[in-house]
Amino acid sequence: MNEKNAEYLINRKDNQYEVVIGLEVHAQVLSKSKLFSSSSTKFGAEPNTQVSLVDAAFPGMLPVINEFCIKQAIKTGIGLNAKINKRSVFDRKNYFYADLPQGYQISQFKDPIVGEGKVILDMPNGQKEVGIERLHLEQDAGKSIHDLDPQNTFVDLNRSGVALMEIVSKPDLRSPDEVNAYIKKLRSIMRYLGTCDGNMQEGSLRADVNVSVRSKGSKEFGTRCEIKNVNSIKFMQMAIEYEANRQVDLIEEGKTIDQETRLFDTKKNETRSMRSKEDAHDYRYFPDPDLLPLEVSEKFIEELKNDIPELPDDKKKRFIEEFKLSPYEANILVSDIYTAKYFEEVVAKMGKNKDIKLAVNWITGELFAVLNSKGLEISQSPVSAKNFAILINLIKNGTISGKIAKTVFELMIDGDKDPQKIVEEKGLKQQSDPKALEALIDKIINDNREKAIEYKQGKEKLFGFFVGQAMKASGGKANPQLINEILKKKL
Amino acid sequence: MSDITKQSLTELVENIKNKKLSSTDVTKAFIQRSEKSSELNAYITEDFTSALDKAKKFDQNPNLDLKLPGIPMAVKDLFCTKNVKTTAGSKILNNFIPTYESTVTENIWNEGAVLLGKLNCDEFAMGSSNETSHFGNVQNPIDKNLVPGGSSGGSASAVAGQLTPITIGTDTGGSIRQPASFTGIVGLKPTYGSCSRYGIVAFASSLDQAGPMAQNVKDCALLQEVISTYDPKDSTSINFKRNHYSKELTKNIKGKKIGIPKEYRVDGMPQEIEDLWQKGIQYVKDCGAEPIDISLPHTSYALPTYYIVAPAEASSNLARYDGVKYGYRAKGENLIDMYEKTRSEGFGAEVQRRIMIGTYVLSSGYYDAYYLKAQKVRKLIKNDFDEVYKKVDAILTPSTPSSAFKIGEKTNDPVSMYLNDIFTVPVNLAGLPGISIPAGHDTKGYPLGLQIIGKAFDEQNILNIAFAMEEKIDFKNKITDWWIK
Numbered sequence: 001m002n003e004k005n006a007e008y009l010i011n012r013k014d015n016q017y018e019v020v021i022g023l024e025v026h027a028q029v030l031s032k033s034k035l036f037s038s039s040s041t042k043f044g045a046e047p048n049t050q051v052s053l054v055d056a057a058f059p060g061m062l063p064v065i066n067e068f069c070i071k072q073a074i075k076t077g078i079g080l081n082a083k084i085n086k087r088s089v090f091d092r093k094n095y096f097y098a099d100l101p102q103g104y105q106i107s108q109f110k111d112p113i114v115g116e117g118k119v120i121l122d123m124p125n126g127q128k129e130v131g132i133e134r135l136h137l138e139q140d141a142g143k144s145i146h147d148l149d150p151q152n153t154f155v156d157l158n159r160s161g162v163a164l165m166e167i168v169s170k171p172d173l174r175s176p177d178e179v180n181a182y183i184k185k186l187r188s189i190m191r192y193l194g195t196c197d198g199n200m201q202e203g204s205l206r207a208d209v210n211v212s213v214r215s216k217g218s219k220e221f222g223t224r225c226e227i228k229n230v231n232s233i234k235f236m237q238m239a240i241e242y243e244a245n246r247q248v249d250l251i252e253e254g255k256t257i258d259q260e261t262r263l264f265d266t267k268k269n270e271t272r273s274m275r276s277k278e279d280a281h282d283y284r285y286f287p288d289p290d291l292l293p294l295e296v297s298e299k300f301i302e303e304l305k306n307d308i309p310e311l312p313d314d315k316k317k318r319f320i321e322e323f324k325l326s327p328y329e330a331n332i333l334v335s336d337i338y339t340a341k342y343f344e345e346v347v348a349k350m351g352k353n354k355d356i357k358l359a360v361n362w363i364t365g366e367l368f369a370v371l372n373s374k375g376l377e378i379s380q381s382p383v384s385a386k387n388f389a390i391l392i393n394l395i396k397n398g399t400i401s402g403k404i405a406k407t408v409f410e411l412m413i414d415g416d417k418d419p420q421k422i423v424e425e426k427g428l429k430q431q432s433d434p435k436a437l438e439a440l441i442d443k444i445i446n447d448n449r450e451k452a453i454e455y456k457q458g459k460e461k462l463f464g465f466f467v468g469q470a471m472k473a474s475g476g477k478a479n480p481q482l483i484n485e486i487l488k489k490k491l
Numbered sequence: 492m493s494d495i496t497k498q499s500l501t502e503l504v505e506n507i508k509n510k511k512l513s514s515t516d517v518t519k520a521f522i523q524r525s526e527k528s529s530e531l532n533a534y535i536t537e538d539f540t541s542a543l544d545k546a547k548k549f550d551q552n553p554n555l556d557l558k559l560p561g562i563p564m565a566v567k568d569l570f571c572t573k574n575v576k577t578t579a580g581s582k583i584l585n586n587f588i589p590t591y592e593s594t595v596t597e598n599i600w601n602e603g604a605v606l607l608g609k610l611n612c613d614e615f616a617m618g619s620s621n622e623t624s625h626f627g628n629v630q631n632p633i634d635k636n637l638v639p640g641g642s643s644g645g646s647a648s649a650v651a652g653q654l655t656p657i658t659i660g661t662d663t664g665g666s667i668r669q670p671a672s673f674t675g676i677v678g679l680k681p682t683y684g685s686c687s688r689y690g691i692v693a694f695a696s697s698l699d700q701a702g703p704m705a706q707n708v709k710d711c712a713l714l715q716e717v718i719s720t721y722d723p724k725d726s727t728s729i730n731f732k733r734n735h736y737s738k739e740l741t742k743n744i745k746g747k748k749i750g751i752p753k754e755y756r757v758d759g760m761p762q763e764i765e766d767l768w769q770k771g772i773q774y775v776k777d778c779g780a781e782p783i784d785i786s787l788p789h790t791s792y793a794l795p796t797y798y799i800v801a802p803a804e805a806s807s808n809l810a811r812y813d814g815v816k817y818g819y820r821a822k823g824e825n826l827i828d829m830y831e832k833t834r835s836e837g838f839g840a841e842v843q844r845r846i847m848i849g850t851y852v853l854s855s856g857y858y859d860a861y862y863l864k865a866q867k868v869r870k871l872i873k874n875d876f877d878e879v880y881k882k883v884d885a886i887l888t889p890s891t892p893s894s895a896f897k898i899g900e901k902t903n904d905p906v907s908m909y910l911n912d913i914f915t916v917p918v919n920l921a922g923l924p925g926i927s928i929p930a931g932h933d934t935k936g937y938p939l940g941l942q943i944i945g946k947a948f949d950e951q952n953i954l955n956i957a958f959a960m961e962e963k964i965d966f967k968n969k970i971t972d973w974w975i976k
Contacts, residue, residue, distance in 0.1 A: 053591060057811040059584065060571045060593060060690040062725050092807050094853070098826055103810020153826070155815065284853035286862060289696035289804050291726050 008175030009216060010248045016216040017251075019244040020224075021179055021209065022171035023236075025186060026164045027196040028140070028204040029072045035139050035163035036063030036106065043202045047145075047156035055161040057101035062290050065090075069163040070294065072195040073113050073137050074304050076165055079189045079311055080132050082117025084301050088136075090291045094284040099142035099155050107166075109285040112136035113294065119189070120313055121181040122331055130182055131170030140164050165196070171210065171221065176237035183207070183233050184335065188312050192337045206231045211243045213251070222247065223257040227264050227271055239264040243271045315340055323347070323356045332364055338379040339363070342388075349389030355396040362392060366409055382413045391419040401480055404428050432479040434486065437470075440478070441486050444469045455491055463487065495520035496653040500562065500710035501737075503656055507553075507560050514553070514561025514605070517656075518546035521563045521607060525654045530974040531630045533649040535568045536576045536609040545605035557603035558717050565655040567646045568609035569616055570596045570701070571690040575606065579692040580614040580624040580642075583812045583819045583837030593690025594725070595659060595701045595718045602717045607655055611645030614839045615809065616666055616694040618642050619911040620901065623841040628898050631674055632970050633937055637895045640670030640911075646704050647674040651968060657705045657714055661691060663698045664797050665891075665915025668927035671704055672890035672940025675929040675968035677711045677957070678704045680915075682947045683922035684729030687722030693808040695801040696727070698919045708928065708958040712736035715950060734951040742959040745779035749943075749956070750883035754790035755914055757892060763933045764889045771887055771930055771941045771960070778959040783883055787875040792868045793917040798909060799852050799865035800920070805842075806849025812837065844905065873921040880946050885953055888914050890927040890940035914942060924950045928957045929966040936969055 010017040034041055037054040054061045077084050091109040092102075114135035121128045142160035146153050167186065173179050187198035187205060198205050206229055212222035227243060230236045242264075247257050261280070262271040287293075310318070312334045319330040333343045346359050367388070371378060383391075391408060394400045400408060400423055411422045423429055431437060444466060445452050455462040470483045495517055498506070506512040522539045542563055549561040571577045571589035578584045592600070600606070613623040621629040621644025629644040631637035632652035639648040643660030647670035650658050660667040662680035671678025679702045686701040693699060703714035716737050721730040751772060756765070772782045814820035814833030821836050823829025838846070852861035879886070892913055901908045918925040924947070927940040941960070945953035 056816055058571075058589070058591070058817070059577070059579070059587065059692045059811070060589075060688070062689055064724060064726050094807050094810060096810065096813060096827075096830055098813075098815050101811060101816055103813060104807055282855050284807070284850065284855070284858075286803060286807070286853055286858070289727075290693075 008177065010213065010244055012248060012252050015252070017213045017244070017248045018216050018218070019174060019240065020171050020212045020214060020221060021173035021240060022224075023169045023173065023179065023182065023210070024208040025167040025169075025183070026206045026208075027076075027167060027186070027190060027198070029069050029137075029163035029165055030194060030196050031066065031068050031072060031163060033066055033068075034161040035066055035069050035137065037161050039161065041162050045158055047154070047158060049158065051157040051160065055101065055157055057103070063106060063288070065291065065294065066163065069137065070113070070296070071304055072163075073135060073165055074296065074301060075193050075308060076167075076190060076195045077114030077117065077135055078305055078308050079193045079195070080114070080117035080119060080135065080167070082132055082135065083115035084296070085111065085113055085115055086296055086298070086301075087111065088113040088294045090137075090288045090294065091285045092288045095281050097141065097144070098153060099144045099157070099160070101142065101157060101160055105139050105141060106288055106291070107138035108136035111293075119182065119185050121178060121185055122327070123178065123181060128178065130172045130178075133168040133170050135165050135167045138164050138166055171212075176240050179209075179236055179240060180233050183236070185312070188335050188337070192309055192311050200232050203231060207236060209236055209239060211240055211247070212257075213244050213247045223259050225257065225259065225271070226261050228261055228274060230264055235264060235266055238269055239271055242269060246271065312340075325356070325360060329360050329364070333360070336378065338377060342378050342381065342385050345385035346389045346392065349386050350393055353393075353396065355392060358396060359389070359392045362388070366406065370413060382416060383409070384416050387412055387416055387418055394419055394423060398430055398432055398479060399423065400428055400430050401476070404430065404476055428477060430479045431474050431477050432482060434482060437474075437478060437482055437486055438490075440473055441466075441470055441483070441490055444473060445490060452491060463491070466491070496524045496656075498656070499706050500657045500713060501707075503562060504558070504560060504713075507562070508555045514546040514549040514563075515543065517561065518542055518563040518605060518607070521653075521655060525565075525607065527975050528652055528654050531632060531648050531652055531654070532627050533611055533629055533645045533652065533654055534565065534608045535578055535580065535611050535624075535626045535645070538575055538606055538608045542605050542607045549603065549605065554603060558713065559599065559602040559604040562604045562656060563607045564599065564604045565607040565610050565649055565658055566596055566599075567612050567643050567658065567660045569612055569661050569692045570659065571692065572596055572606060572609065575609065577609065577692070578626070579616070580612045580626060581838065581842070582625040583833070584692070585625065585819060587818050589690075591690060594687035594720065594722045595691065597690075598718050598720055599659070610643075610649050610655075610658060613642035613644065613666075614842050615692065615805070616642035616661055616663055616699075617805070617841050617845055619665070619669060619908050620896070620898070621645065621670070622898065622902055623839055625839060630974060631895055632974065633674060633895065633968075635973055636898045637937070638673065638898050640673035640895060642666040643670050643678075643704065647671055647676060647678070650674070650676050650704050650706060651970065652974075653970070657703065657710050659701055659714070659718060660704050661694075661699055661701050662915075662919065663694045663700075663801060664919050665912040667702045667704055668890050668915050668925055668940070668942060669911055671927045672929070672938065673895035675938030675966065676704055676706055677708055677926065677928050678702065679711050679715055679926045679950070679954070680918060680924060681715060681719060681950055682729075682924045683919075684727055685719045685733075685924070685948070685950065687720065687725040687728050689722055689724040695804040696808060697804060698797075698801055700919070708954060708961045709737060709740060711926070712740050712954045712958075715954070719950075729948075731948050736951055736954055739951055740958050741955050742778070742962060744956050744959045747780040747885065747952070747956065748883040749775045749780050749782050750785035750879050750886040751782050752785050752787045752790065752879075752886060752888060754787050755888045757913060760892050761933075764892060764939065767931050767939050767941065768887075768889050774930075774960045774963045775887060777963050778956075780956070782887070785879045785883060785886070787872075787879060787917070789868065789871045789875050790917055793872055793920055794909060794913055796865045796868045796872065797912070797916040797920060798848070799861050800869060802845040802849035803853050803862050804849070806846045806853065809838075809842070809846060841905070869920050872917055876921045876923060876944075884946070885949075885956055886944040888942045888944065890914060890942040894933040894935065894937035894939055918942075918944050923947055924953055926953050926957050928961055928964070929968065930960075930964050931966070932969070938966075938968060
């Protein structure tokens with residue numbers, strides 16, 4: 001399916017290299033309370049105000065599974081077309097750090113809650129399937145703050161115990177663009193499901209990026225390096241680009257690549273070695289004896305399946321079939337659940353005689369521009385779907401021209417005004433009375449006799465001049481189609 | 492009433508309910524005796540003033556419907572008690588005051604009991620002689636310089652020495668039953684999941700279980716009735732129908748089949764233990780029950796299995812004592828240095844040994860050979876019990892392979908120390924209930940115990956058997972009050 005020119009390859013004198021990427025995405029489960037305690041997960045609270053005795057690992061405190069988080073993980077698994085494991089086990093991952101109060105992280109090692117699945121990416125040169133290896137639940141750690149005091153490190157345990165889903169992809173990604181599409185698709189699916197808000201600024205979505213390179217056409221994998229904890233798509237792409245080139249340079253110099261964990265320095269745009277394989281922690285995983293194996297019934301899973309909304313892939317298919325949208329248009333509308341919701345509401349409110357293409361153009365054009373310039377999400381749109389639909393209908397039924405509609409739209413933004421009222425109050429209704437327009441055009445031809453003759457002699461460009469004059473004379477309200485027709489007749 | 496402290500729990504409850512005694516009378520009596528008994532070193536923290544206040548408060552408006560009305564009680568210092576220092580016998584927690592209460596102790600106070608203080612124990616319950624406590628040895632009331640057993644050594648000593656009418660201990664590999672046996676009292680390790688572990692300083696999560704230690708079986712049954720509740724705060728707590736153990740207690744055990752496992756006749760076991768066991772079998776017959784020879788073929792693997800599983804879990808459970816959040820913190824050059832100094836100075840030698848063993852058996856490359864193998868053997872041990880319980884109702888064994896030993900006798904020989912738990916450990920590995928009752932004396936006059944092991948959730952049955960045998964045995968503990976000047 002790949003076209004030659006769309007492949008992401010790294011070229012050196014005689015060699016071409018392919019980049020192989022696998023991602024471990026850490027997605028914060030959207031839930032009010034933590035994975036094993038009832039503390040709040042709200043972002044941005046004062047340090048250490050959302051910490052229970054369990055989160056701070058006081059003696060004798062025990063974890064109790066938050067059933068809601070389990071449901072969220074299973075729903076995500078269903079969204080990833082993945083196998084849901086009816087039996088999964090929570091393990092302890094043991095290591096010491098100041099912001100890890102228990103001295104271990106509760107995670108799932110051998111028996112994750114979700115097994116193999118897949119996601120489909122829409123790339124410019126066609127669709128691409130990316131395999132999901134597994135999804136498991138684990139606790140987040142707290143936060144060490146090193147820059148508040150020259151001598152001491154401060155610890156904030158608000159995040160300690162927050163539920164994360166680690167979604168591990170197969171090494172199926174081949175370029176920074178595919179990584180971009182993959183992350184966006186994961187985020188889109190989880191936002192549809194309401195299982196993760198996907199907010200990268202707040203750290204709700206982070207990834208460890210595994211990168212290796214190999215000669216083009218090779219079937220063997222190269223030695224991989226893991227770039228830890230990258231928290232934006234842009235940084236992921238930059239890190240991959242840097243890291244892949246670094247590895248290629250090593251190979252070109254005849255050196256070997258060490259399997260290691262690296263950090264991405266966003267300021268210098270480079271990856272740096274953090275620890276080698278030899279220094280890798282021995283996490284001494286073992287099943288957490290404080291928790292019994294997690295068992296879920298077929299019925300439990302089925303009930304969650306019934307709770308799954310239409311997901312982006314299905315919605316896209318339906319938009320193409322039902323609304324005759326192009327795949328490109330459908331993609332834009334479905335990628336974000338709130339855009340899709342807005343669009344569907346507009347379609348519903350437009351009623352019988354609707355122009356869906358026009359609505360799509362206006363959403364992706366004018367509406368997106370306004371949202372962009374104001375830095376708003378579509379869910380915060382200053383123009384409601386209802387009024388937006390009325391506006392599109394006003395254009396569609398010829399009440400106003402597209403140009404006037406832009407003026408009306410500008411006026412709607414302030415306080416979500418009814419476009420019908422704006423048109424009436426401002427007298428912006430389109431002039432579609434042929435007699436009145438004929439009189440208007442007669443006057444213009446009379447006033448511009450010479451140009452009319454030039455036009456007749458073949459200077460066709462001048463047609464635009466007459467249209468412009470007619471629109472100007474009507475205050476922009478004349479029906480442009482009628483103007484065209486009348487002008488053609490009269491000239 | 493000068494003999495208040497000699498009374499059993501059941502008698503004290505009766506006397507308080509009949510208003511022959513007040514909570515204040517009883518509490519004062521135990522405080523006075525405790526104060527005269529400092530030589531036993533049974534307490535880590537005394538909370539006497541507060542206890543007396545609570546007793547007086549109880550007497551002002553006594554609720555005599557409660558199961559433990561105004562009864563003073565000291566508890567093992569492994570149970571977190573709100574606003575009362577809880578050390579787990581360790582330096583690393585020697586300044587730790589919980590803001591919360593363990594479920595088991597909460598249940599006890601809810602039934603009207605008042606806290607006397609916190610009892611000494613081996614550090615993090617790791618020990619069989621109470622010699623690993625940061626707060627020093629505990630003396631056995633039976634004889635000077637004799638260990639009371641462990642890890643609930645302070646608890647056993649306090650009950651046998653009548654410093655508290657009853658107490659609770661915890662049992663991970665024998666820590667209730669072995670000291671009960673060494674001090675001539677009754678100790679019950681309930682089924683795993685019977686008593687909540689919430690608020691108990693963890694040693695080995697899959698084995699730890701709280702239980703009562705008492706002067707007699709009836710008292711033991713009453714306290715078990717109080718402490719055993721389903722607790723959603725402990726994911727391993729089990730919601731099963733719990734008996735009214737003291738009310739349903741009966742000596743009628745006619746026709747019960749009692750298994751006698753041949754594998755418990757270990758090499759080098761003293762003749763007096765064998766004799767005791769034979770006497771026990773005779774008592775069983777005297778009660779109308781039927782002894783049956785059985786086999787638990789994997790018994791000899793229990794101890795090595797235990798000494799892999801328990802340290803593995805402990806090494807992880809004790810990782811939280813790092814000097815960061817609470818407890819002892821040593822000064823360090825950096826985080827790692829602080830960790831190393833805190834844990835080297837804060838933990839004693841036995842705890843460090845077990846953390847090392849546990850870390851080793853879980854480490855990559857050794858996990859399969861040790862931890863995973865141990866888990867498999869653990870399953871086989873459990874299967875042994877499941878198999879014999881198709882034929883018998885309970886099992887009778889000695890509680891320990893010897894009577895109490897002298898302080899210092901085994902401190903330099905950990906393996907010989909570990910062998911103390913040889914009869915008790917399989918019960919924890921299988922998650923079953925086991926009770927130790929005093930059944931006789933050795934030639935030195937030291938008490939010896941017999942253990943009755945039951946089916947899971949069958950505490951009532953082993954309490955009944957113990958109750959019936961107790962009458963036949965008619966054991967009298969030889970307490971001379973040697974420590975009181």
